[in-house]
Amino acid sequence: MTPLPAxxxxxxxxxxxxxxxxxxxxxACAVTQSTxxxxxxxxxxxxxxxxxxxxxxxKVLFTPLGCELLGRARAAMAALEAVVETADAxxxxxxxxxxxxxxPTVGAFLLPRLMPALRAAFPKLRLFLxxxxxxxxxxxxxxxxxxxxLLALPCDCAGTEHMPVVxxxxxxALPPGHPLxxxxxxxxxxxxxxxxxxxxxxxxxxxxxxxxxxRLRQDDGDGFAATSLHTLxxxxxxxxxxxxxxxxxxxxxxxxxxxxxxxxxxxxxASRMLGYAWRPNTPRAADYRAxxxxxxxxxxxxxxxxxx
Numbered sequence: 001m002t003p004l005p006a007x008x009x010x011x012x013x014x015x016x017x018x019x020x021x022x023x024x025x026x027x028a029c030a031v032t033q034s035t036x037x038x039x040x041x042x043x044x045x046x047x048x049x050x051x052x053x054x055x056x057x058x059k060v061l062f063t064p065l066g067c068e069l070l071g072r073a074r075a076a077m078a079a080l081e082a083v084v085e086t087a088d089a090x091x092x093x094x095x096x097x098x099x100x101x102x103x104p105t106v107g108a109f110l111l112p113r114l115m116p117a118l119r120a121a122f123p124k125l126r127l128f129l130x131x132x133x134x135x136x137x138x139x140x141x142x143x144x145x146x147x148x149x150l151l152a153l154p155c156d157c158a159g160t161e162h163m164p165v166v167x168x169x170x171x172x173a174l175p176p177g178h179p180l181x182x183x184x185x186x187x188x189x190x191x192x193x194x195x196x197x198x199x200x201x202x203x204x205x206x207x208x209x210x211x212x213x214x215r216l217r218q219d220d221g222d223g224f225a226a227t228s229l230h231t232l233x234x235x236x237x238x239x240x241x242x243x244x245x246x247x248x249x250x251x252x253x254x255x256x257x258x259x260x261x262x263x264x265x266x267x268x269x270a271s272r273m274l275g276y277a278w279r280p281n282t283p284r285a286a287d288y289r290a291x292x293x294x295x296x297x298x299x300x301x302x303x304x305x306x307x308x
Contacts, residue, residue: 007080009043010073012036013051014143017070020060078144082283094287095124101137101149102129105205105229106274109252110150114298121294134204141279148288150295152204153275161285162277165292166299169271170212170244173236174261180242185266188213195241197232200225205272209244212270229254236260246272251302274299 008029015025016036026036044051051066062070102111111129118125130137130146134155140146142159151157153164172186180186180194191213198206206225226232232243237258245254250262276295278288 003046005043005046005073005076007077009039010077012039013043013070013073014077016040016060017062018143018145022060074143078279081144094122094290097126097128098287099128099130099145099147101140101146102131103134103137103151103204104131105199105203105246105249106150106152107131109246109248109254110274110298112252114294117294117298118291122291133202135202138277141277144279147282147284148276148278148291151275151277152208153273155204155275157275157277159280160277161280162275163292164273165276166274166296167271168274168299169247170209170265171247171250172263172265173233173243173245173255174263175236175239175242176259176261178242178261181261181263183263186263188265188267188270191242197235197241197243198225199229199232200227205229205246208272212244212265212267212272233258233260244270247301248274248299 011029012025012031015028016022019025019028022033022037026033029036031039040051047069049065050063051069053061053063053066055061107129115127118127130140132140134151137146137149137151138155138157138160141149149160150165151162152168153162172180172191174181174186180190196209196213198209200206226235229245229249232245233255235241236243237260244265245262255262274295276288276292278285282288
């Protein structure tokens with residue numbers, strides 16, 4: 001019988017691909033660098049194939065065959081993990097570790113409401129959190145590094161099972177004394193002539209805010225864009241422009257301590273949908289669906305849109 005690669009060898013291979021550095025990959029696998037290097041060399045000898053291109057440079061380079069084997073290794077590790085997950089799900093549903101990914105424009109505002117609810121409803125569940133952009137979370141989900149992800153829809157969620165959870169309306173944030181602040185509601189059309197402040201590229205909220213305003217793109221002029229909602233709020237407070245804030249961020253107090261004026265939008269449907277995604281055919285799909293009511297409750301409106 002042909003000897004098969006050991007799971008630990010596949011872990012070494014995937015860790016090196018993720019971290020692109022032998023030392024960091026070894027740390028991630030809790031082994032020494034020499035152990036990781038020896039394990040990969042043994043794998044190459046076992047397969048009688050070159051996986052790494054050792055050209056003398058410090059950069060980690062995979063051969064074409066090595067790149068193909070990475071995909072096979074991910075699938076093999078996912079299958080092995082599914083064996084354990086199947087047993088765990090049957091023995092003790094809603095228990096054990098759960099690796100949850102969440103985008104920055106959701107995590108800081110929703111998690112303080114979600115975490116106590118999850119601890120109360122599922123005391124044996126151990127939650128591990130990862131905050132990152134949508135694309136990176138989906139990559140980690142596909143690679144088996146995350147179990148579920150809390151995202152904003154629409155997004156390119158191909159290759160996942162996903163479902164909408166709760167609507168998150170946009171609220172106009174205006175500088176004090178702005179003419180639109182005199183209105184009870186702000187028409188979306190009135191924002192066309194305004195400088196719309198946005199997050200930098202890579203944040204899905206940027207595109208969703210533009211879509212809510214009916215714009216295909218935004219000319220930032222000086223090229224400056226914010227890295228967080230808190231920075232956006234400070235820019236608005238300084239009179240640099242206007243922006244759209246998600247309801248969950250406003251309810252969580254993202255504008256607290258500022259003189260920013262908040263007004264609801266007059267256009268129905270000016271919102272994003274918070275969604276929930278996981279890998280298809282996972283044995284724990286029933287567990288993941290069981291979390292949806294808690295997610296929906298945590299993201300539900302707690303008060304009418306503030307009128308400042």
